[in-house]
Amino acid sequence: MAAVDLIVRNIGQLVTLEGPSGPRAGPAQKELAIVRRGAVAAVDGRIVAVGTEGEVTEAIESTPDTLVLDAGGAVVTPGFVDPHTHAVFARTREDEFAMRVEGKSYEEIAEAGGGIRSSVRSLRAASADDLLTRGRATLDRMLTHGTTTAEVKSGYGLSLEAELKTLRVIDTLARTHDVDVVPTFLGAHEFPDEWRDDRDGYVVHVADEMIPAVAGEGLAKFCDVFCEEGVFTFEQSRRILLAGVDAGLAPKIHADELHASGGAELAAMVGAVSADHLVCVSDDGIVKLAEAGVVAVLLPGTTLSLGKTEFARARAMIEAGVPVALATDCNPGSSMTESMQIIVSLASMMLRMTPAEAITAATVNAAAAVGLDGEIGTLAPGKLCDLVIWEVDDHRAIPYHYGVNLATSVVKRGRVVRGHPDGRKTPGPAPAH
Amino acid sequence: MAAVDLIVRNIGQLVTLEGPSGPRAGPAQKELAIVRRGAVAAVDGRIVAVGTEGEVTEAIESTPDTLVLDAGGAVVTPGFVDPHTHAVFARTREDEFAMRVEGKSYEEIAEAGGGIRSSVRSLRAASADDLLTRGRATLDRMLTHGTTTAEVKSGYGLSLEAELKTLRVIDTLARTHDVDVVPTFLGAHEFPDEWRDDRDGYVVHVADEMIPAVAGEGLAKFCDVFCEEGVFTFEQSRRILLAGVDAGLAPKIHADELHASGGAELAAMVGAVSADHLVCVSDDGIVKLAEAGVVAVLLPGTTLSLGKTEFARARAMIEAGVPVALATDCNPGSSMTESMQIIVSLASMMLRMTPAEAITAATVNAAAAVGLDGEIGTLAPGKLCDLVIWEVDDHRAIPYHYGVNLATSVVKRGRVVRGHPDGRKTPGPAPAH
Numbered sequence: 076m077a078a079v080d081l082i083v084r085n086i087g088q089l090v091t092l093e094g095p096s097g098p099r100a101g102p103a104q105k106e107l108a109i110v111r112r113g114a115v116a117a118v119d120g121r122i123v124a125v126g127t128e129g130e131v132t133e134a135i136e137s138t139p140d141t142l143v144l145d146a147g148g149a150v151v152t153p154g155f156v157d158p159h160t161h162a163v164f165a166r167t168r169e170d171e172f173a174m175r176v177e178g179k180s181y182e183e184i185a186e187a188g189g190g191i192r193s194s195v196r197s198l199r200a201a202s203a204d205d206l207l208t209r210g211r212a213t214l215d216r217m218l219t220h221g222t223t224t225a226e227v228k229s230g231y232g233l234s235l236e237a238e239l240k241t242l243r244v245i246d247t248l249a250r251t252h253d254v255d256v257v258p259t260f261l262g263a264h265e266f267p268d269e270w271r272d273d274r275d276g277y278v279v280h281v282a283d284e285m286i287p288a289v290a291g292e293g294l295a296k297f298c299d300v301f302c303e304e305g306v307f308t309f310e311q312s313r314r315i316l317l318a319g320v321d322a323g324l325a326p327k328i329h330a331d332e333l334h335a336s337g338g339a340e341l342a343a344m345v346g347a348v349s350a351d352h353l354v355c356v357s358d359d360g361i362v363k364l365a366e367a368g369v370v371a372v373l374l375p376g377t378t379l380s381l382g383k384t385e386f387a388r389a390r391a392m393i394e395a396g397v398p399v400a401l402a403t404d405c406n407p408g409s410s411m412t413e414s415m416q417i418i419v420s421l422a423s424m425m426l427r428m429t430p431a432e433a434i435t436a437a438t439v440n441a442a443a444a445v446g447l448d449g450e451i452g453t454l455a456p457g458k459l460c461d462l463v464i465w466e467v468d469d470h471r472a473i474p475y476h477y478g479v480n481l482a483t484s485v486v487k488r489g490r491v492v493r494g495h496p497d498g499r500k501t502p503g504p505a506p507a508h
Numbered sequence: 509m510a511a512v513d514l515i516v517r518n519i520g521q522l523v524t525l526e527g528p529s530g531p532r533a534g535p536a537q538k539e540l541a542i543v544r545r546g547a548v549a550a551v552d553g554r555i556v557a558v559g560t561e562g563e564v565t566e567a568i569e570s571t572p573d574t575l576v577l578d579a580g581g582a583v584v585t586p587g588f589v590d591p592h593t594h595a596v597f598a599r600t601r602e603d604e605f606a607m608r609v610e611g612k613s614y615e616e617i618a619e620a621g622g623g624i625r626s627s628v629r630s631l632r633a634a635s636a637d638d639l640l641t642r643g644r645a646t647l648d649r650m651l652t653h654g655t656t657t658a659e660v661k662s663g664y665g666l667s668l669e670a671e672l673k674t675l676r677v678i679d680t681l682a683r684t685h686d687v688d689v690v691p692t693f694l695g696a697h698e699f700p701d702e703w704r705d706d707r708d709g710y711v712v713h714v715a716d717e718m719i720p721a722v723a724g725e726g727l728a729k730f731c732d733v734f735c736e737e738g739v740f741t742f743e744q745s746r747r748i749l750l751a752g753v754d755a756g757l758a759p760k761i762h763a764d765e766l767h768a769s770g771g772a773e774l775a776a777m778v779g780a781v782s783a784d785h786l787v788c789v790s791d792d793g794i795v796k797l798a799e800a801g802v803v804a805v806l807l808p809g810t811t812l813s814l815g816k817t818e819f820a821r822a823r824a825m826i827e828a829g830v831p832v833a834l835a836t837d838c839n840p841g842s843s844m845t846e847s848m849q850i851i852v853s854l855a856s857m858m859l860r861m862t863p864a865e866a867i868t869a870a871t872v873n874a875a876a877a878v879g880l881d882g883e884i885g886t887l888a889p890g891k892l893c894d895l896v897i898w899e900v901d902d903h904r905a906i907p908y909h910y911g912v913n914l915a916t917s918v919v920k921r922g923r924v925v926r927g928h929p930d931g932r933k934t935p936g937p938a939p940a941h
Contacts, residue, residue, distance in 0.1 A: 167902075167905060167908070167909070168908075169863075169900075169902050169904040169905040169908040169909070170902075170904065172856070172863075172904060172907070172908040173856075173862060173863050173904045173908075176856045176857075176860055176861070176862050176863070176907075177862055178860070216912060220912065376910070376911070379854075379857050379858070379910075380857055380910070381857075382856075382857050382858065382860065384817035384858075411905075411908050411909045411910065412909070412910050412911040412912060413911075413912060414911040414912050416911065417850070417910065417911030418911075421812075423605070423606075423609045424609075424812050424813055424814075424815050425812070425815065425817075427609055427611070427815065428609070429606060429609050429610055430602075430605075430606050430609070467602075469600075469602050469603075471602040471603065471605060471606045472600060472602040472844075474605070474609075475600070475601075475602040475605040475606075475844050476600070476602070476844045476845070477809070477812075477813070477844065477845050477850065478809070478845040478846075478847040478849065478850030478851075478911065479649060479653065479845060479846060479847050479913070480912070480913065
């Protein structure tokens, strides 16, 4: 019997996602391993017991210092993991959003000074303090909506100095914010103006100068590249990802977003942890992802925000055995949201992922997409005690009830960081459910 | 100089929507009449001054009792009006949502006991107190998201007794909740089981018994009907709407949602205040709506929730001169949301309505769709002081920044009902903007 710091009890549906380690593919993607009338107990930020109330009560010892959270019969899931964001930026771009709605093309917007290069200009001009303040507000909102871990990419700097500035801000956020932050280097997000006439030169610069500098400072876990027509070619992308691997940065890739550019195939070839976007992935690309065990990170909020109705073929991927994860793509150009909840809703509505598949995609598979499925993404003894109490009594209501925040309490590393920190109030389901 | 109860000052963009009375059509739908560095003042719940800070300060007199709200440079708009909801129901239907995602057809779900008739069974079995508690929670969430007036329909009763029970609950909500509630009788929402073999008999029952009873108790302002293949025919719908007109209930209509059923034409013929859904409206139907000045209420959240990608042709309607409004369709079967914000986002993303058009559609045109454009929907002297302070400094960010709640303070009839009631805190834009 261990004396515990926290017990969450009276859980109507405890979505543990217990199962074999690693990402879940095929039929396993809908196995939530739900415990009825469940409880979770934690010591020092880690889970020590999960199960029915009876099982947990028997396994642990509570003291007067133990915080007891009564979930009031509500649903509890692991904290959501957002495995693809560009959450550090200097300026929102609602002006471009409005231009796009009025039918302006990407090229016209770029000519008017917009696009990623607009974010590059503003980020280069911004102070680290300003980026930190904005980044903190973005992470605050993620946490409020139930995200306890988020990947954050650089890629609005595109010079050694500005990329390092961004990654140091991300590092400060990682060390100081309640949300756990996973840093990714994305120097190959676009070609900066000063290199547009020497694209191969920029690729060499990224591979031979930026990556060693970033890895030398220990500022990134992953190296990502935007492999796309008009941006980085298959060959340029491969070169950069392999340079990352040499420096100890695991590969991730923006693949097949606007055209079938061989991104999925490249992901499989270099052993990428994830291939992201995949709206235009080929059938062969899907097979390659499945064979290589690459996690597909789908971003339906981006498709929606861009006003498109052709979404990524999640069903084909799931049927082929690709583990599918979801992310917000939180960024000022094509998906301005911090909420994984609306993404989970879009996954069920537009990608035809069942509520169970979508929840797996936002938890254990998203954790695998950032290489953290050993630490987070399921509720099992030994894992971090990251969980959300939802204002619903059926997990299917999480995608169903859309456009509002259903997270009533958020627990990160065993601490109540949103909701009712005294554990006295009962945050259970609203009367509407 | 009048002594005022409330001043909202330091407004970066004060979206007044000042202009000619009535709904806004064509190019006028994007005229927001924005005042920079604006202020609003109210006495007894009504606006007495609107304009620049200088103009307002000159026109009014503040006393020590005046509540001064500092908007911190943020955007202020009229409170959102939600002109189409089924917000009083007994049970959510996430089970059917999951079945639909898995590819079950409407018919299969109905056979399994689902659909509107499932809501009818649960509403008939529910107590008025239970309906009231759930309805209050739904309105609470609407208010939190910036909706200050909502239409609410009956239509899950489908018997005289159960329809009256619903409308009395709606009446209690209207008298007791901060959200102003506009009641609509929708006895012709579906055919109840006991009348399925005598559909014309049910139409007579609605027209000759229900409508007089509802009107006699003063329980509805509008009479609505679901005119659709397999539900109420054109002729049945006409009969019911005209019976409503005879009893003093203005007509509204669920028109052309799944098929072009002549609903728009019928709306024009009977002088309906609004025609709603219109996903399948014909070109001729659009012309008829424009000629008759019927407000088109579009419900993109319903299309999304049903997993469809064919949205209502908002651009064709706006170009034809139809005033377009937006609504949540808040209901447990096909659109479980209380947030007009996600609807405004979907309108820009999927209906290609500019941010300005979408905001007009959620305010003055939505007010017109419930016959209240003389009272609400714009910020002008004499109107109710219903307004929202948004956590953005540019109105275009309201549709752009999606899936989260950007309303920081909500003022209803001159009272701060959400946000910072003491007027000391500054709810201005988040650092992320």
